[in-house]
Amino acid sequence: MKLHEGGVYLVNGTELIPEGPEAAAQISAKTGAAVSKEEAAKNTIAYGILKDHNTSGNMDKLKIKFDKLTSHDITFVGIIQTARASGLEKFPIPYVLTNCHNSLCAVGGTINEDDHMFGLTCAKKYGGVYVPPHQAVIHQFAREMLAGGGKMILGSDSHTRYGALGTMAMGEGGPELVKQLLSQTYDINMPGVVGVYMTGEPQHGVGPQDIALAIIGAVFANGYVKNKVMEFVGPGVSNLSADYRIGVDVMTTETTCLSSIWRTDEKIKEFYDIHGRSEDYKELNPGNVAYYDGMIEINLSEIKPMIAMPFHPSNVYTIEELNANLMDILDDCEKRALVSLDGAVDFTLKDKVRNGKLYVDQGIIAGCAGGGYENICDAADILRGTSIGPDEFTLSVYPASTPVYMELVRNGAVADLLETGAIVKTAFCGPCFGAGDTPSNNGLSIRHSTRNFPNREGSKLQNGQIASVALMDARSIAATAANKGYLTSAADMDTEYTKPAYHFDKTIYENRVFDSKGVADPSVEIKFGPNIKDWPQMSALPQNMVLKVVSEIHDPVTTTDELIPSGETSSYRSNPLGLAEFTLSRKDPAYVGKAKEVQKAQKAIEEGNCPLEALPELKPVMDTVRKTFPDAGEGNLGVGSTIFAVKPGDGSAREQAASCQKVLGGWANIANEYATKRYRSNLINWGMLPFLIEEGDLPFANGDYLFIPEIRKAVEEKASDITAYVVKGDHLEEFHLKMGELTDDEREIILKGCLINYNRVN
Template sequence: MKLHENGAYLINGKEIVVDSNDALVEIKSKFGKNTTKEEAKEGTIANGILQNHNVSGDKEKLQIKFDKLTSHDITYVGIIQTARASGLEKFPIPYVLTNCHNSLCAVGGTINEDDHMFGLTAAKKYGGIYVPPHQAVIHQFAREMLAGGGQMILGSDSHTRYGALGTMAIGEGGPELVKQLLNRTYDINRPEVVGIYLTGEPMKGVGPQDVALALIGATFEKGFVKNRVMEFVGPGVKNLTADFRIGIDVMTTETTCLSSIWQTDDTIKEFLEIHGRIGDYKELTPGEVTYYDKFIELDLSKIKPMIAMPFHPSNTYTIEELNKNLLDILDDCEKRAKVSFDGKVDLDLKSKVRNGKLYVDQGIIAGCAGGGFENICDAADILKGSSIGSDEFTLSVYPASTPVYMELVKNGAVANLMASGAIVKTAFCGPCFGAGDTPANNAFSIRHSTRNFPNREGSKVQDGQIASVALMDARSIAATAANGGYLTAATEIDVNYTKPKYFYDSTIYENRVFDSKGKADSSVELKFGPNIKDWPKMSALPENLVLKVVSEIHDPVTTTDELIPSGETSSYRSNPLKLAEFALSRKDPQYVERAKEIQKAQKAVEEDTCPVEVVEELKPVMDVIHKEFEGVKKENLGFGSTIFAVKPGDGSAREQAASCQKVLGGWANIANEYATKRYRSNLINWGMIPFLIKEGTLPFENLDYIFIPDIKKSISEGKTEFDAYVIKDGQKTAFKLGMDPLTDNEKEIILKGCLINYYRSQM
C-alpha cells in the first residue's frame, strides 16, 4: 500500500500522475489533456454528487439537502422529540426508523418496546417508514431498499456508508437529521477527496474485513483521510463482488473519513436488479482527468488475513505476524490497557496462550459489517463437517436481515453452521456496541463487527469486569472455530468455497414493514412510554462565562463510548436526565457529581438568587472577577462545566456524548483537536463551544475555574481566538483559547443555547 500525501491525478481512470510542479505538463505531453488542478478536482465522483445536492450556489461553501434519512431505535426518539419541539409537522423526505439496537427488549421493563411503539406511531403521524425489530440492521435495510446511484443519505449512526452502491452517505449526530426534517441544510466546506486506487484480486480466504483493517491501520493514526471523502477507483474494483465492496465500505468510518463513494459497474447494477431496484442504478466514474487531494495505491493481492487487537480498529497486524510475535504483541496490548483503564483492572491476554497458540473464548459474525450473505456463506463452507468443540469457545452468527437469513436457510448454510455448534440468531447490532453476547471476565472475543473499543463487548471496568475484542474477517473467525478456538487464518486451510447465488425475497418486508409512502396522518397520536422524556430547558449563552474544569483526560484519543457508554445505557437514550447520570462513568466516575455542583450556580442565576450562596467555593473566584473585570455582575454572568480531552469524539455519531454534558450544565469542551466532525457538530448543536488549545500548553488543572469575558460578543463577531483567565489562589492567569470558524447558523445555535432554542426563536 502506497500513500501519496501530496495527491495525484488519475487519467482516464487508469493512469496515475503523482502531483508535482510538472504534473500538468506531463499530463499534457503524455495524454494530450490540458487542464488545471481546480478543473481536475471537479472530476471526482464525490464532487459531482455533492454539487448536485448543494443548494448554496457556492462550490466551496456547501449547503446539502439529502435524499433520504435513516435512524435506529436508540436515536430516533430523541431526534423526533427535538424536531417536534422545533415545529415538525411532516417528514419532508423518506425517513426510515429501524429497530436493531434495543430489539431484545430485555433491559428496563417495557421501555425498549415503548420506544418502538413511539417509532411506529411517529412513522404514521409524520409519513415515515418503520422496520420492526429483528427484520434488519439499519445499514442492511438501507442497502437493500434505499441506496442508489448518485444519491445522498444522512443517518444517525456513524456507519452510515453506502458508497459501494453509488450513494454518498454520512453518519451524524441527531441534530443534523433534525435540520433536514425542518427543511434546513447540512453545511460544510467542500471536503477534500482521497483516491483509493485498487489493483489486483484478493487471495483465497481473504475477505473484506481484511482489506478494511489494512486500510484503517495505514491511515488512522496519520489522520490521512480525516473528514475527507474516500473514493474507490481503479481496475481492482471489478474483481470485487458487491458484498465484498460493501464490507470494505462500511468500515471506512473507522478511518475518521467524512464519507465514501465507489465507481460503479455491472456488478452493482446486478445487485440493485436482484433487489428489484434496477432504476436506482447509475454508472459513476471519475472524469478524464481527476485530481485527488491525497492518494492511496492498494494492491488487493498483497492483503493477508488481518486482526485488529484491543482496543482500536487501527491496532492492526496480519494474523501471521501476530502468531510469530505472540507474547510481545499481547504484552503491548496489556500495557495499552493499563493506560486506557488507569490501572483500575488488569487485562491478562498472555494467559490465553496454550502450547504456543492463542486460544480464543468467543467468535461473533454480526451486524452491518459481518452479517452479509457472502461472509456467512463462506464461513458455513469452512465449518461444514467441522465442530467448534465443547470447550469455552462459542460462535454466534447474526445475518444482517431476514431476507439474507431466509436465503441462508434455503441454501443450507444455516444447517451447516448449526451442525458445527454455532448459534444463528436474528438481525441485531448488539454485539457491536455491548448489548449482546458479553463474554466472561477476561475473555477474548474475535468479531467481524465494526469496533473493538473498550467495553463495546459489554464488560464494565467500573465494576472490575474486563473483556476484550479483536476484529477479524468472518472467514478467519470460521477457520478459528473449525480449529477448536485456536487463532487461525482462513488462508491456512483448504476450502471449497461454493459461492451460491443470492436470491432476494421481498415478501418479509412487504408483510411486516410499515411504509406510509410519504403520506402523513396528523390524526395519529404518538405513544409515549414512561421513559420518554422531553429535553430540559436550556439557557442562552451569557455575556460572560465562568467554567469549572470537572474532568481532565489525557488519553491520546477519547471515544464517544467513554463520554457516554453504550450497551447498558441504550435503554435510557429517550430519557435525557436519566441518561446523563452515566456520562463519563467509565472514564471519570466523579464527573457527574462535579458537573451538577457547578450547575447549581447557573440555576441560581436563572432563579434570580445568589450563585455564591449555593456554591461556596465560588466566593474567592468571584472576588477576583469583580476586582479585575469591571461591569461583571449576576445579570450578565453564566456558570457551567467543561472537560479537557486531548482528542475527543472518535467513534459513534451518538449526540448524547454531547447532550449529556449539556444536560448537566456543560458549556464547552476544550481539546487539542476533535477526532471527528460529527462530535464537534454535536457539541455545537447542543450549544456547547468547541474550544481548542495548543498541545503542550495547558495552563489549568482539573477543578480549576476559568473566566471568559465577553464570550457572547466574541462568538457573535465570529472570533476564533478568545481571552481566558485561570482564577486561582486569588490571582488571574491569562491564556488563549482558540476555535475553528463557525458558520453563521452555528454561531446562532451557540448563542441561543442549543438547536431547539434556535428553532423555537424562529417559530
Template structure:
C-alpha cells in the same frame, strides 16, 4: 500500500500521476491537460455534492439529503427535538429501524415503548418503520433505499453506502433534525482522497482484511480525516458488491467524512437482484480527476488481518501476531493499563497454550459481518467440522431477514448449526455491548465494526474487563474450525461455493410499515413513561465561568467513553436519566462534579446568588473583580467543561454531547476533535468547541476559567478568545481557540441549543 504525499491526477480511471513538476508533461503525453481546478470537479464526490448543494457556492456547501435513517437508540431524541422545534411532517423519506434495542431485554417496557413511539410517529409524520429483527439499519438501507447519485444522512456513524453509488454520512441527531425542518447540512467543500485498488484478493482474504489494512495505515496520521474516500481503479472489478460493502462500511473507522465508489455492471446486478434496477446508473470519475491524496492498494498483497484491542487501527497480520505473539500481547496489556490503570487486572498472555493463542468467542454480525457472502464463506469453512465443547463459542447474525431466509434455503444455516455455532436474528448488539458479553478477561474475535474499551459490554467500574479483536468472518470461521485457536483463513484449504443470492422483498412488504410519504396528523403519538422532553437550556451568557470537572489525557477519547453504549441505551429517550451515565467508565466522579456546578447556574436563573448555591463562586467572583469590576450575576453564566486530548472518535451519537449539556456543560476544551460529527454535536447542543495547543495545560481539573465577553466574541467571529484561569485570588491569562463556525452555528450557540434556535426563529 502506498500513501502519496502530494495530490494526484487520475487519468482514464487507471493511471496515477502525482501532482509534481512532471505532471503536466505526463498528462500532455497522453493528450490531457494538468488543470487542477477542472480536474477537481471531475471526481464522483464533486458531482454528487454539486447536485445536492443549495448554496450556489461549491466552497461553502449547504446540502439537502434525499433520505434519512435512524435506529431505536437515536430516533426518539431526534423526533422529540424536531417536535419541540415545529415538526409537522417528514419532508423526505425517513426510515426508523429497530436493530439496537431489539431484544427488549432490559429496562422493563422501555425498549418496546420506544418502538411503539417510532411506529406512531411513522404514521403521524409520514415515515417508514422497520420492526425489530427484520434488518440492521444499514442493510435495510442497502437493500431498499440507496440509488446511484443519491445522498443519505443517518444518525449512526456507519452510515456508508458508497459502493452502491450513494454518498452517505453518519451524524449526530441534530443534523437530522435540521433536515426534518427543511434546513441544510452546512460544511466546507471536503477534500477528496483516491483509494486506488488494483490486483485481486488472494483466497481466504475477506473485506474486513482490506478494511483493517487501510485503517491501520491512515487513522493515526489523519490522512483521510473529514475527507471523502473515493474508491477507484481496476481492482474494483475484482470485488463482488457484497465484498465492496464490507470494505465500505469500515471507512468510518478512518475518521473520513464519507465514501463513494465507482459503480459498474456488478452494481447494476445488485440493484436488479433487489428489484430496483432503475436505481442504478454507471458512476466513474472523469477522464482526468484530481485528488488531494491517494492510497494505492494492491489487493493481492493483503493478508488476513487482526485489529487488537482497543481500536480498529491497532492492526497486524494474523501471521505477524502469531510470529511475535508474546511481544504483541504484552503491548496490548500495556495499552489497557493506559486506559484502565489499576482498576482491573487485564491479561492475555495466559491464553497462550503450547505457543498457540486461544480465544474465547467468535462473532460474525451486524452491518459489517452479517452479509450474505461472509456467512456463506464461513459455512464453507466450517461444513462438517465442530467448534468443540470447551470455552469457545460462535454466534452468527445475518444482517437482514431476507439474507437469513436465503441462508436457510441454501442450507448454510443448517451447516453452521451442525458445528455447534448459534445463528441468531439480525441485531447490532454485539457491536455496541448489548449482546454476547464474554466472561471476565474473555477475548472475543468479531467481524463487526469496533473494538473500543468496554464495547463488548463489560463494566470496568465493577472490576470487569473483556476485550475484542476485529477479524474477517473467514478467519473467524477458520479459528472456530480449529476449536478456538487463532487461525487465518489463508492457512486452510477450502473451496468456496459462492451460492447465488436471491432477494425476497415480500418479507418487508409483509412487515414493514411504509406510509409512502403520506402523513396522518390524527395519529396519536404513543409515549412510554421513560420518554421525556428535553429540559430547558439557557442561552449563551455575556460572560462565562467554567469549572473543569474532568481531565482526560488518553491519546483518543471515544464517544463510548463519554457516554457508554450497551446497557445505557435503554435510557436514551430520557435525557436526565441517561446523563447519569456520562463518563461513568472513564471518570465516575464527573456527574457529581457537574451537578454541583450546575447549582450555581440554576441559582442565577432563579435570580438568586450563585455563591449561595456553590460557595466557592464567592472567591471566584472576587478574583474576577480584580480585573472586571462590572461582572455580576446579571451578566454571567456558570457551567462546567471537560478537557480531553482528542475527544469524539467513534459513534455519531449526539448523547456524548447532550448528556454534558443537560448536566450544565457549556464547553469542551481539546487539542483537537477526533471527528467532525462530535464537534457538530457540541455546537448543536449549544456547547463551545474550544481547542488549545498540545503541551502544558494552563489549568487542571477543579480549576475555574473565566471568559469575558464570550457572547460578543462568538458574534464577532473571533477565532482567538481571551480567557483566564482563576488562581491564587487572581487571573492568569491564556487563549482559547475557536475553529470556524457558520452563521447558523454561531446563532445556535448564542441561543443555547438547536431547540432554542428554532424556537427563536419560529417566533419571529
C-alpha cells in the same frame, strides 16, 4: 499499500500521475489536452454528487440537502422529540426508523418496546417508514431498499456508508437530521477527496474486513483521510463483488473520513437488479483526468488475513505476524490497556496462550460489517462438517437482515452452521456496541463487527469486569471456530468456496414493514412510554462565563463510548436526565457528581437566585474575578462545567456524547483537536463551545475555575482568538482559546443555547 504525500492525478481511470512540475506535460501527452488542477478536481465522483445536492451556489461553502434519512432506536426518539419542539408537521423527505439496537430488554420493563411504539406512531403521523425489531440492521435495510446511484443519505449512526452502491452517505449526530427534517441544510466546507486506487484481487481466504483493517491501520493515526471523502477507483474494484465492496466500505468510518464513494459497474448493477430496483443503478466513474488531494494505492493481492487487537480498529497486524510474535504483541496490548483502562482492572491476554497458540473464548459474525450474505456463506463453507467443540469457545452468527437469513436457510448454510454448535440469531447490532454476547470476565472475543473499543463487548470496568474484542474477518473467525478457538487464518484452510447465488425476497418486508409512502396522518396520537422525556430547558449563551474544569483526560484519543457508554445504557436514550447519569461513568466516575454541583449555580441564576449561595465555593472565585472585571455578575454571568480531552469524539455519531454533558450543565469542551467532524457538530448543536487550545502544557488543571469575559461578544463578532483566565487564588492568569471556523448558523445556535432554542416554535 502506499500513501502519496501530495495530490495525485488519475488519468483515464488507470494511471496515476503525482502532482508536480512535470504533471501537466505528462497529462497533456496522454490525453492531448491541458487540464488545470481546479478543473481536474471537479472530475471526481464525489464532486459531482456534492454539486448535485448543494443548494448554496458556492462549491467552497456547501449547503447540502439529502435525499433520504435513516435512524435506529437509540437515536430516533431524541431526534423526533427535538424536531417536534421546533414545529415538525411532516417528514419532508423519506425517513426510515429501524429497530436494531434496543432489541433486547437490557434493563427489563417496557422501556425498549415503548421506544418502538413511539417510532411506529411517529412514522404514521409524520409519513415515515418503520422497520420492526429483528427484521434488519439499519445499514442493511438501507442497502437493500434505500440506496441509489448518485444519491445522498444522512443517518444518525456513524457507519452510514453506502458508497459501494454509488450513494454518498454520512453518519452524523441527531441534530443534523433534525435540520433536514426542518428543511434546513447540512453546512460544510468542500471536503478534500482522497483516492483509493485498487489493483489486483484478494488472495484465497482474504475477506473484506481484512482489506478494511489494512486501510485503517495505514491511515487512522496519521489522519490521512480525516474529514475527507474516500473515493475508490482503479481496476481492482472490478475484482470485488458487491457484498465484498460493501464490507470494506462500511469500515471506512474507522478511518475518520467524512464519507465514501466507489466507481460502479456491472456487479453493482446486478445488485440493484437482484433487489428489484434496477432503476436506482447509475454508472459512476471519475472523469478522464481527476485530481485527488491524496492517494492510497492498494494491491489487493498482497493483503493477508488481518486482526485488530484491543482496543482500536487501527491496532492491526496480519494474523501471521501475530502468531509469529505472539508474546511481544500481547505485551504491547497490556501497555495499551494501561492507557485505555486507566489501570482500573488487571488486563492480560497472555493467559490465552496454550502450546504457543492464542486461544479465544468467543467468535461473533454480526451486524452491518459481518452479517452480509457472502461473509456467512464463506464461513459456513469453512465450518461445514466440523465442530466448534464442547469447551468455552462459542460462535454466534447474526445475518444482517431477514431476507439474508431466509436465503441462508434456503441454501442450507444455516443448517451447516447449527450442526457445528454455532448459534444463528436474528438481525441485531448488539455485538457491535456492547449489548449482547458478553464473554466471561477476562474473555477474548473475535468479531467481524465494526469496533473493538473498551466495553464494546459489554464488560463493565466500574464493576471490575473486563473482556476484550479483536476484529477479524468472518472467514478467519470460522477457521478459528473450526479449530475450536485456536486463532487461525482462513488462508491456512483448504476450503473450496461454493459461492451460492443470492436471491432477494422482500416478502417479509411487505408483510411487516410499515411504509407510509410519504403520506402523513396528523390524526395519529404518538405513544409516549413513561421513560420518554422532553429535553430540559437550556439557557442562551451568557455575556461572561465561569467554567469549572470537572474532568481532565490525557489519553491520545477519547472515544464517544468513553464520553457516554454504549451497551446497556442504550435503553435510557429516550430519557435525557436518566441517560446523563452515565456520562463519563467508565472514564471518570466522579464527573457526574462534580458537574451537578457546579450546575446548582446556573440553576440558581435561571431561577433569579444568588449563585454564590447555591455554590459557596464560587464566592472567592468571583471575588478574584471582580478585582479585574468589576461588572461581571448579576444579569451577565453564566456558570457551568467543562472537560479537557486531548482528542475527543472518535467513534459513534451518537449526539448523547455531547447532549449528556449539556444536560448536566456543560458549556464547553476544551481540546487540542476534535477526532471527528460529527462530534464537534454535536457540541455546537447542543450549544456547547468547541474550544481549542494549543498542544503543550495546560494552563489549568482539573478542579480549576476559568473565567471567559465577553464570550458572547466574541462569538457574535467572530473572534478568532478568545482571551480566558485561570482563577489562581487571589489573581487571574491569562491564556488563549480558539474555536475554529463556524458558520453563521452555528454561531447563532451557540448564542441561543442549542439547536432546539434556535428552531423553537413558541
